[in-house]
Amino acid sequence: MLDGDLSRIALIGLVMLSATGVAWVFLHPYLSGAARAEKRLRSVQRSTAATVARRNEVADAQKRRKALQETLSELDAKQRQRSKVNLKSRIQQAGLSWSLQTFYVISALVGLVCFVTTLVAGFSLFVAGLFAFAGAVGVPRWLLSFLAKRRKKRFLEEFPNAIDVVVRGVKAGLPLSDCIRMVASESPAPVGPEFRTIVETQAVGLSLADCVERMYERMPLPEVNFFCIVVAIQQKSGGNLSETLSNLSRVLRDRKKMRQKIQAMSQEAKASAAIIGALPLIVMVLVFLTSPDYISMLWTEPLGQVMLAGSALWMLCGVLVMRSMINFDF
Numbered sequence: 001m002l003d004g005d006l007s008r009i010a011l012i013g014l015v016m017l018s019a020t021g022v023a024w025v026f027l028h029p030y031l032s033g034a035a036r037a038e039k040r041l042r043s044v045q046r047s048t049a050a051t052v053a054r055r056n057e058v059a060d061a062q063k064r065r066k067a068l069q070e071t072l073s074e075l076d077a078k079q080r081q082r083s084k085v086n087l088k089s090r091i092q093q094a095g096l097s098w099s100l101q102t103f104y105v106i107s108a109l110v111g112l113v114c115f116v117t118t119l120v121a122g123f124s125l126f127v128a129g130l131f132a133f134a135g136a137v138g139v140p141r142w143l144l145s146f147l148a149k150r151r152k153k154r155f156l157e158e159f160p161n162a163i164d165v166v167v168r169g170v171k172a173g174l175p176l177s178d179c180i181r182m183v184a185s186e187s188p189a190p191v192g193p194e195f196r197t198i199v200e201t202q203a204v205g206l207s208l209a210d211c212v213e214r215m216y217e218r219m220p221l222p223e224v225n226f227f228c229i230v231v232a233i234q235q236k237s238g239g240n241l242s243e244t245l246s247n248l249s250r251v252l253r254d255r256k257k258m259r260q261k262i263q264a265m266s267q268e269a270k271a272s273a274a275i276i277g278a279l280p281l282i283v284m285v286l287v288f289l290t291s292p293d294y295i296s297m298l299w300t301e302p303l304g305q306v307m308l309a310g311s312a313l314w315m316l317c318g319v320l321v322m323r324s325m326i327n328f329d330f
Contacts, residue, residue: 087100087103088100089217089218090141090144090145090148091103091144092217092218093144093148093151093152093218093219093220094143094144094145094147094148094151095147095148095151095190096144096147103140106140107136107137107139107140108136110135110136110139110140111132111133111135111136111137112132112136113135114128114131114132114134114135114136114139115128115129115131115132115135117131118131118132121299122299122300123299123305124302124305127305127309130309151190151219152219152221154189154190155190155191155194155219155221156221156223156252156256158187158188158191159191159223159224159252160249160252160253160256161187161191162183162187162191162195163227163245163248163249163252164249165179165182165183165186165187166179166180166183166245167242167245167246167249169182170241170242170245171242176208176231176234176241177199177202177208180195180198180199180208181195181199183195184196184198184199190219194215194218194219195215197211197214197215197218198211198212198214198215201214207235208231208235209228209231209232209235209236212227212228212231212232213228213232215228216228223252223255226248226251226252227248230244230245230248266326269325269326270326273319273322273323273325273326276318276322277315277318277319277322280311280315
């Protein structure tokens with residue numbers, strides 16, 4: 001009987017001892033604060049890792065912003081340097097392959113033709129010299145400006161389509177150089193030749209950003225400058241080129257619509273200026289047809305020639321003032 005009670009008491013003691021040991025194993029970390037310490041250590045480690053990651057992101061953003069600012073500063077400096085247009089650049093912008101010597105020879109020939117024509121018409125030597133100077137200096141440069149303006153207008157008509165071709169090629173996974181080569185082979189002039197020049201210049205060994213920047217020298221347009229900046233930034237800092245070029249294409253088309261709207265709204269003022277500017281010449285021709293002896297004194301008498309030259313000068317000033325009043329830039 002006593003042995004049974006002792007065995008039962010010993011078994012109960014062993015069970016209680018085992019339960020106490022198990023409880024000590026599971027409850028000791030909570031009772032001693034080790035679990036809280038471990039939990040706090042994990043939270044501190046997570047916060048430290050998040051802080052480090054945030055610092056890395058901030059550092060990367062600052063580094064990219066600094067690189068972008070340096071790129072924009074370089075582009076701004078290059079643009080200021082390219083803004084100094086010389087005669088050779090104007091010939092290139094007009095799409096002509098003349099050399100400077102050829103241009104000077106043509107200018108001299110135009111001046112000589114104007115001088116001889118004025119003398120044959122019966123004007124004095126002084127008036128003939130003025131016409132010769134205007135023909136040698138003004139007419140060739142006006143021709144360059146006219147050809148350059150017409151070439152720029154044709155370029156702007158096709159440039160958004162070329163940008164769309166580049167965007168579709170980049171989205172399809174083609175490199176930017178292959179997209180530019182595609183535009184060079186498929187686009188009409190002057191967009192095709194300009195992009196073909198980029199491809200040929202890149203084949204010599206220049207970078208794509210430098211080749212695109214040289215296109216702005218031959219075609220000094222804000223739209224081309226936007227394209228140069230986008231390509232230069234993408235080459236140095238990276239980014240989503242297809243999305244950026246797509247936005248650029250949309251901006252170019254919006255600028256084209258705005259330009260056409262302004263031209264439509266200013267047609268009435270341009271027609272009025274054209275009528276006012278042509279009215280004195282029309283009156284002079286009508287008077288010459290009805291009374292030639294009355295008006296012929298303007299170019300037969302010295303005083304009349306001076307009056308005619310002064311009237312032409314004032315008429316030119318009036319035409320230039322009206323042109324500046326109706327010429328809207330944006």
